[in-house]
Amino acid sequence: MRVEIVTIGDELLLGHTIDTNAAHLARELAAIGVEIVRRATVGDAADDIAAAVGDALERTAAVITTGGLGPTADDMTKPAIARLFGRGMYLHEPHLEWLRERWRTRFDRPLPKSNEQQAMVPEGSTLLRNDHGSAPGIWLEDERGRWVAMLPGVPREMRGMLADVLLPRLAARGGARGAVVRSRALRTTGIAESALADALGDLASGVAGLPLAYLPGWEGVDLRLTARGMRAEEADAALERGAAALRDRLGDWVYGEGPDDLAGAVIGRMREARARLAVGESCTGGMLGARITAVPGSSDVFVGGVIAYDDDVKVAQLGVHAETLRAAGAVSEPVVREMARGTRERLKADFGVAITGVAGPGGGTPEKPVGTVWIGLDGRAHGDARRFNLIGDRDEIRRRATQAALEMLRRRVVRRG
Amino acid sequence: MRVEIVTIGDELLLGHTIDTNAAHLARELAAIGVEIVRRATVGDAADDIAAAVGDALERTAAVITTGGLGPTADDMTKPAIARLFGRGMYLHEPHLEWLRERWRTRFDRPLPKSNEQQAMVPEGSTLLRNDHGSAPGIWLEDERGRWVAMLPGVPREMRGMLADVLLPRLAARGGARGAVVRSRALRTTGIAESALADALGDLASGVAGLPLAYLPGWEGVDLRLTARGMRAEEADAALERGAAALRDRLGDWVYGEGPDDLAGAVIGRMREARARLAVGESCTGGMLGARITAVPGSSDVFVGGVIAYDDDVKVAQLGVHAETLRAAGAVSEPVVREMARGTRERLKADFGVAITGVAGPGGGTPEKPVGTVWIGLDGRAHGDARRFNLIGDRDEIRRRATQAALEMLRRRVVRRG
Numbered sequence: 001m002r003v004e005i006v007t008i009g010d011e012l013l014l015g016h017t018i019d020t021n022a023a024h025l026a027r028e029l030a031a032i033g034v035e036i037v038r039r040a041t042v043g044d045a046a047d048d049i050a051a052a053v054g055d056a057l058e059r060t061a062a063v064i065t066t067g068g069l070g071p072t073a074d075d076m077t078k079p080a081i082a083r084l085f086g087r088g089m090y091l092h093e094p095h096l097e098w099l100r101e102r103w104r105t106r107f108d109r110p111l112p113k114s115n116e117q118q119a120m121v122p123e124g125s126t127l128l129r130n131d132h133g134s135a136p137g138i139w140l141e142d143e144r145g146r147w148v149a150m151l152p153g154v155p156r157e158m159r160g161m162l163a164d165v166l167l168p169r170l171a172a173r174g175g176a177r178g179a180v181v182r183s184r185a186l187r188t189t190g191i192a193e194s195a196l197a198d199a200l201g202d203l204a205s206g207v208a209g210l211p212l213a214y215l216p217g218w219e220g221v222d223l224r225l226t227a228r229g230m231r232a233e234e235a236d237a238a239l240e241r242g243a244a245a246l247r248d249r250l251g252d253w254v255y256g257e258g259p260d261d262l263a264g265a266v267i268g269r270m271r272e273a274r275a276r277l278a279v280g281e282s283c284t285g286g287m288l289g290a291r292i293t294a295v296p297g298s299s300d301v302f303v304g305g306v307i308a309y310d311d312d313v314k315v316a317q318l319g320v321h322a323e324t325l326r327a328a329g330a331v332s333e334p335v336v337r338e339m340a341r342g343t344r345e346r347l348k349a350d351f352g353v354a355i356t357g358v359a360g361p362g363g364g365t366p367e368k369p370v371g372t373v374w375i376g377l378d379g380r381a382h383g384d385a386r387r388f389n390l391i392g393d394r395d396e397i398r399r400r401a402t403q404a405a406l407e408m409l410r411r412r413v414v415r416r417g
Numbered sequence: 418m419r420v421e422i423v424t425i426g427d428e429l430l431l432g433h434t435i436d437t438n439a440a441h442l443a444r445e446l447a448a449i450g451v452e453i454v455r456r457a458t459v460g461d462a463a464d465d466i467a468a469a470v471g472d473a474l475e476r477t478a479a480v481i482t483t484g485g486l487g488p489t490a491d492d493m494t495k496p497a498i499a500r501l502f503g504r505g506m507y508l509h510e511p512h513l514e515w516l517r518e519r520w521r522t523r524f525d526r527p528l529p530k531s532n533e534q535q536a537m538v539p540e541g542s543t544l545l546r547n548d549h550g551s552a553p554g555i556w557l558e559d560e561r562g563r564w565v566a567m568l569p570g571v572p573r574e575m576r577g578m579l580a581d582v583l584l585p586r587l588a589a590r591g592g593a594r595g596a597v598v599r600s601r602a603l604r605t606t607g608i609a610e611s612a613l614a615d616a617l618g619d620l621a622s623g624v625a626g627l628p629l630a631y632l633p634g635w636e637g638v639d640l641r642l643t644a645r646g647m648r649a650e651e652a653d654a655a656l657e658r659g660a661a662a663l664r665d666r667l668g669d670w671v672y673g674e675g676p677d678d679l680a681g682a683v684i685g686r687m688r689e690a691r692a693r694l695a696v697g698e699s700c701t702g703g704m705l706g707a708r709i710t711a712v713p714g715s716s717d718v719f720v721g722g723v724i725a726y727d728d729d730v731k732v733a734q735l736g737v738h739a740e741t742l743r744a745a746g747a748v749s750e751p752v753v754r755e756m757a758r759g760t761r762e763r764l765k766a767d768f769g770v771a772i773t774g775v776a777g778p779g780g781g782t783p784e785k786p787v788g789t790v791w792i793g794l795d796g797r798a799h800g801d802a803r804r805f806n807l808i809g810d811r812d813e814i815r816r817r818a819t820q821a822a823l824e825m826l827r828r829r830v831v832r833r834g
Contacts, residue, residue: 013453014598015443016641019436022458026432036430038469039458041439052455055472181431215433224433279703279724285710286696286703289724293702296778296811304730306723307696307706313721313764317734347730361713394713 001170003029004056005039006049008067008077009153013043021066021158028162029064032171033180033232044068046080053148054084061146064166067153069135071115078138081148082122085140095119095127095136102134128169132160139169181228182235184243187256189220190407196221200249208242218392218399219262255410262406263291263298269413270301270351277409279305280318280343280354282330283373288355288402303349308339318342318354331356331368333376333385340376340383351413352378353405357390359397373401377408384408418587420446421473422456423466425484425494426570430460438483438575445579446481449588450597450649461485463497470565471501478563481583484570486552488532495555498565499539502557512536512544512553519551545586549577556586598645599652601660604673606637607824613638617666625659635809635816636679672827679823680708680715686830687718687768694826696722697735697760697771699747700790705772705819720766725756735759735771748773748785750793750802757793757800768830769795770822776811790818794825801825 005025011017019041026036037060042048049068056063068077082089096119103111118135121127128137133152141147149166151158188196193214197204206212207225215222225242227235247254255265270277279288286307292298306317311330314320319342320335328334336356344352357373364370371392376385386408390400422442428434436458443453454477459465466485473480485494499506513536520528535552538544545554550569558564566583568575605613610631614621623629624642632639642659644652664671672682687694696705703724709715723734728747731737736759737752745751753773761769774790781787788809793802803825807817 012440013443013456014447015440015445016600018440023429023432023435026430028432030431037459038465039430041456042454048455183433281703281706283710284707285715285719286698286706286722286724287710289698289703289726290701290707290815293700293704293724293726294812294815298702299726302702302726304724304726304734305703306734307703307710307721309706309710309716309719309721316765317721317723317763346734348733395711398707398711 001033001062001173002035002037002060003062003064004037004060006052006056006063006065007039007041007153008044008049008065009041010043010074012041012067021153021155024155024159025064025066025162028167029170030181032167034170035181044074044076046076046083049077049080050084053081057084057146057148061144063148064151065148066151066158069118069137069150069152071112071118071135077150078120078122081138081140081150082125085122085142085148087123087125087140089120090123091116092119092121092127095121099134128161128165130157130161131164133157137161137165179229180232180235181226182232182239183224183226184239185215185222185224185258186243186246186250186254187220187222187258187260187262188250188253189255189262189403191221191253193221196223196250196253199253200246203245203249207245208238210238210242212242212246218396219403252411255407261291261295262403262410264295266406266410266413267292267295267298267301269410273413275301275350275413276303276348277301277351277353278303278343278347278349279405280339280352281305281307282309282314282339282354282356283359284355284357284398284401285309287398288353288405291402291406303347305347306343314339318346329368331358331372331374333374333387336374336376337378337383337385340378340385344378344380350380351409352376353409354378355401355405357388357397357401359394359401361394371397373397373404375401375405375408377405377412379412384412418450418479418590419452419454419477420479420481421454421477423469423473423480423482424456424458424570425461425466425482426458427460427491429458429484438570438572441572441576442481442483442579445584446587447598449584451587452598461491461493463493463500466494466497467501470498474501474563474565478561480565481568482565483568483575486535486554486567486569488529488535488552494567495537495539498555498557498567499542502539502559502565504540504542504557506537506539508533509536509538509544512538516551545578545582547574547578548581550574554578554582596646597649597652598643599649599656600641600643601656602632602639602641602675603660603663603667603671604637604639604675604677604679605667605670606672606679606820608638608670610638613640613667613670616670617663620662620666623659624662625655627655627659629659629663635813636820669828672824678708678712679820679827681712683823683827683830684709684712684715684718686827690830692718692767692830693720693765694718694768694770695720695760695764695766696822697756697769698722698724699726699731699756699771699773700776701772701774701815701818702726704815705770705822708819708823720764722764723760731756735763746785748775748789748791750791750804753791753793754795754800754802757795757802761795761797767797768826769793770826771795772818772822774805774807774814774818776814776818778811788814790814790821792818792822792825794822794829796829801829 126139138150308314320338339354354376360370543556555567725731737755756771771793777787
């Protein structure tokens with residue numbers, strides 16, 4: 001099955017809103033074997049909507065739209081597409097009743113007049129249930145089998161309705177009987193693309209008949225295997241074989257899969273080891289702690305930390321010696337080692353991890369340019385420190401620093417203390 | 418001037434990458450009076466690229482593409498569009514020399530054979546200088562004046578080239594002589610949409626002939642004025658008048674404009690007041706500190722903080738009484754007041770701000786459901802605490818908590834201590 005996507009809204013066309021719906025739709029549809037041929041975005045004008053949907057219907061006879069189903073006058077999707085199909089609009093009484101009931105029970109007031117038009121739908125259309133908001137989706141199909149599925153633009157509503165209603169409908173219609181596009185991504189960090197390729201040897205460009213893509217970013221390099229042109233079960237089996245082969249070659253370089261965050265992997269390992277963690281942060285200012293505590297349940301492992309931005313705080317709260325700061329400077333191996341030890345001891349944790357660096361844009365010197373970051377890790381038995389030269393702007397350097405700190409922890413925590 | 422945008426790449430079409438280029442292009446072009454009529458996305462196949470660009474040329478005779486200019490075999494933009502224009506490709510010797518030089522000096526090795534194709538360009542095209550990467554942009558125009566501007570897909574390169582080369586070229590061609598679309602957004606927080614409308618009175622739906630849009634998000638409600646159909650100077654003057662009138666009505670509810678972060682506004686006020694700040698964070702785990710230190714130069718104001726995730730850290734590092742924790746619970750007014758005072762005193766700051774709450778998904782109770790957050794603010798002269806009931810998932814509740822804390826600080830810091 002081949003479809004086109006048309007996303008609708010002045011906000012999107014003028015760039016005030018980034019179109020996240022399009023990517024979500026594409027991924028979900030590809031996974032059930034629906035091929036996206038082209039995607040278009042138009043503003044809220046009825047003529048532009050009709051033109052874009054009409055063009056798309058000519059090519060694929062199957063179109064999914066998002067947006068323009070709301071209660072205001074600039075929500076023109078339904079009448080524009082009804083006209084394209086030569087259909088009128090009528091008031092859908094059951095939906096009007098539902099809307100009235102919803103306003104009574106949820107907002108404790110009567111349905112505003114302006115919202116009544118949400119119950120107007122094209123003749124001969126099917127309503128797609130929306131359990132996540134007040135605008136139903138619309139399915140409109142003509143006698144030749146050409147169809148348009150209209151989904152709301154609010155991402156939460158669109159995603160919900162896609163999963164609840166549209167994907168099952170498309171699968172039943174034959175999407176899932178054809179070839180699918182599915183992928184899996186293994187996550188690595190601290191190793192360059194070329195080194196990964198070397199480690200993979202003969203698997204460097206693909207495995208199990210699947211091509212391998214290298215996707216570098218601030219978190220590291222993701223390795224994505226993609227299965228195309230297979231049926232769903234074949235694709236899943238090939239991906240399973242391929243992922244196992246890659247993991248076998250790369251061993252502990254792989255810290256997770258898909259959307260896994262490294263912080264989650266670290267917390268998992270520390271929980272198993274019954275180890276408790278504290279952080280001491282200078283240039284990252286709390287970002288490492290924020291990232292760790294973004295993981296629900298991190299309180300099993302994470303004690304807390306000290307944001308030692310000012311040198312006085314490094315001395316008073318972490319026990320860094322003023323003399324060490326004077327002699328070596330705040331961004332140095334001796335200071336980060338003292339920070340890490342102070343973090344562990346003062347917060348009574350098993351591991352203390354500390355970060356101090358030059359995040360920029362100011363503050364760089366020839367010896368310690370912007371991007372110079374020292375990370376220290378202190379366990380009961382021994383301490384460790386590494387210097388990193390990180391690239392990017394202030395935000396990226398800080399994010400990369402949290403990643404490097406988490407990776408040092410992940411590598412370390414298997415051998416406890 | 419009317420243009421269409423075609424963004425190119427399997428990554429985009431399959432939804433593995435979110436298309437941020439399209440929104441950036443749209444905003445920048447609208448600001449110089451170039452109207453975007455439609456936007457399309459296609460994969461890397463040459464036929465699909467040619468079809469989408471050809472369709473767009475029929476409508477507007479002016480098309481901007483992004484992506485598909487790289488060195489690999491799936492980068493098909495140049496040959497596909499050359500063929501559409503009936504042009505061949507040739508090796509651009511000066512660019513080849515430049516590429517060789519770049520590899521010698523930057524990567525210290527010879528240009529790989531596969532990268533030589535980056536110097537192949539359509540006959541009769543003009544190279545658009547790229548100071549941000551190795552693939553030049555291409556301008557291709559036919560005898561009828563129909564043109565395609567091809568930009569790279571890497572956002573940093575695309576943005577640089579757009580600003581350096583393409584916007585000036587389009588402005589010179591007449592974009593800036595026509596009507597522009599420009600907007601300004603005033604930022605508010607802690608006040609609901611309906612309360613803003615009440616405060617604005619007769620300006621609630623627009624001012625200075627400009628419509629007013631209310632854009633709610635986790636940071637608060639932005640008020641956006643948009644000028645359309647005016648020349649650039651008129652638009653700027655109307656926006657200036659409109660923004661001044663809104664600020665006049667709303668007073669201190671407006672904390673900034675455009676992309677300003679509230680943390681920057683707080684740091685600015687504190688710098689003026691020569692006040693120093695420390696944070697004590699429980700449920701936000703360092704997120705408030707990270708947000709403050711994201712602002713370059715925040716070290717003038719920000720001392721540091723304590724991430725008091727575990728209750729033992731609240732006691733040992735912030736001097737919260739174990740008895741207070743037992744009696745009132747960690748998420749309570751007495752605890753947040755003690756946290757804020759301990760933060761100020763122990764970190765030797767003028768203000769201590771503390772956050773403790775239930776971020777979820779677990780941990781809620783009937784009395785303190787998920788989203789219950791106490792924020793405390795302690796100055797030398799007096800302390801303050803407020804309870805918030807924040808909505809959203811774990812991440813959003815935490816972000817909203819940092820926003821509420823910053824807003825309490827911003828309101829407070831004018832009257833010192």
